[in-house]
Amino acid sequence: MTSADDGAAPRPTLAQVAARAGVSLKTASRALGGESYVSEKTLHSVLAAAAELDYQRNAAASLLASGRLADSLGLITGDFTNPFYSALAQAVEDEIRPRGMHLSVANSRESAEQEQRVALDLAHRQTKAVITVSAMVDHREYAQLQARGIPVVFVDRPAENLAADSVVFDNRVGGRLVAQHLLDRGHRRIAFIGDYAWLPTYRQRLAGMGDVLDGSDAHWRELLRPDAHDVASARAHVRELLALDEPPTAIVAGNNRVLLGVMEEIAELEAPPAVIGFDDPEWARVLGVSVVAGEVEELGRIAARLAVARLADRTREPESVVVPMRLIARRSTARR
Amino acid sequence: MTSADDGAAPRPTLAQVAARAGVSLKTASRALGGESYVSEKTLHSVLAAAAELDYQRNAAASLLASGRLADSLGLITGDFTNPFYSALAQAVEDEIRPRGMHLSVANSRESAEQEQRVALDLAHRQTKAVITVSAMVDHREYAQLQARGIPVVFVDRPAENLAADSVVFDNRVGGRLVAQHLLDRGHRRIAFIGDYAWLPTYRQRLAGMGDVLDGSDAHWRELLRPDAHDVASARAHVRELLALDEPPTAIVAGNNRVLLGVMEEIAELEAPPAVIGFDDPEWARVLGVSVVAGEVEELGRIAARLAVARLADRTREPESVVVPMRLIARRSTARR
């Protein structure tokens, strides 16, 4: 009995079900657990008793006795309200629920310390596997989870210094697509308002743009503005860029937050610069913004599947899946 | 030992920590549990031993022994990718994490059966409290959870036939604000593309609009289009409305999905109708869409607090909090 009577009705236990069905504890456990070697008759009477008592298995006891882990999967992201992350969460949930698993979400706020905290917290809660969009630059810490038998899958950002499964977009090609598209449209002054400079996604996209632009006559290195990750900082960068003597004719937004900031800032302009973004948030179509993006849902689905696959076979080689990105050209980069 | 050796290192147990620290099991438990009556010296040696062994308490065992419930709070919504829900999730998480609690999310897909399934599932997982944006019309089923001592808080949609805490927006006033705003702007043919017809939010908003419009000379009842909840159906309604002999001069969108559909459909129009929506998604500002909305974050915060408060005192009267909505006028309803 706990300290205070919370007014909670005591939950029926398996023993009560067994008693009511007139069988032993273990037999009741078998029936409810769907094990074999239970006669039809017994099965029915146990199920009936359970239904009558409105019995629900005590997960804590069950987990403890069986030594299993909870059927839940943890997802660590930086910010739920970012549509990129929520789409990811949805995709993961869709994939695991049919398997009887359950999604616990945790928020790192894009902070490495916070991320480590929540990762350990998830482990502590017997989470079976963890999917992470990591804000860390080095992932050796995650070895702790792996050592405890908890598979870790890296999404969107690959694992550094750790053997683990990962799914990422082909950001380098994405960067090339963006650069080539803008070059084709005649732009020669191209600004890139990037994401956090340490982000692998950012660096890959940057490298991809370099692949194309560095061999061209376009100006862009001096128009590079890393370290924006939210609407406000993005807007500040846009203002600064547009105030230049020779302002960019095209702006590349490093993620959907930055893109929103850019769009807000140029909304009222007479002759706005061309704009293209990474990610394809739902509102991009209405605004007619061109983007280079991959399918977030696929990213989530694959991540979930990798986690499940590793749960089933821990000896498999770590797998790195790359999901393609494609260009969706809309009004914002149309020829004028 | 479980069936297969998963390659997982066996987690150290409290007994090992105690042995290493040279104290009894219970003392180690005290030290790690932050109980009183532990000397400085013992505390240190236990903590050191735990650190050395990389000990993490087995949550299942702990919960079982203490009879407590997991420190996790379940949130049931209809669709994570809807920014309304993800903002809610974020707000709830922000509110409970400092309290050491943890958020489990579940998706009802706006289906009553699915909702019941996930609610029971959450209960089964020892969830401490449940916050729900319910897709049910009758909430008696939730009495099961309450009977098990699991507080249930209803968000955005009030509880029907059940005594429970709830937080909702003042949708009726919201409806009035919308109607009055449009009347003031000179509109007399007002279409309302609503949400699911059974939704309390929809009905309240409708009632509010009626409060204002029914006494006016405006046409609107025949321009009412309930039962849209997604972009596609909203667009269909817009097309149909605009094809009328006397099309509406203003369109009211029942939620952010519908609003997006409306905006997509009228994006290319020469002389688009005025538009106003309920909810204030992040993109509304860029698009210059007027809206009537309340603070989702506040809704989430309050819901979390109500849940926590009831956890602390189950005898309190069920509380119904109403959060105000306000009008944010933007270009889409500007005088022309």
Added chain:
DNA sequence: CGGCGATATGACATCGCTGTCATATGCTGA
């Protein structure tokens, strides 16, 4: 018809931890 494998059931220990109660020690104040 004896014996063996498949089926069905139960007794009991056990998972890792916390609550309860007993015990030991050190101070304080009368």
Added chain:
DNA sequence: TCAGCATATGACAGCGATGTCATATCGCCG
């Protein structure tokens, strides 16, 4: 000096389920 209390620690019994092993029953084959 000693009762009386706060402090510190440990022994032990569970929490509610499942795993293991023993046992019982039955049908079927040789």
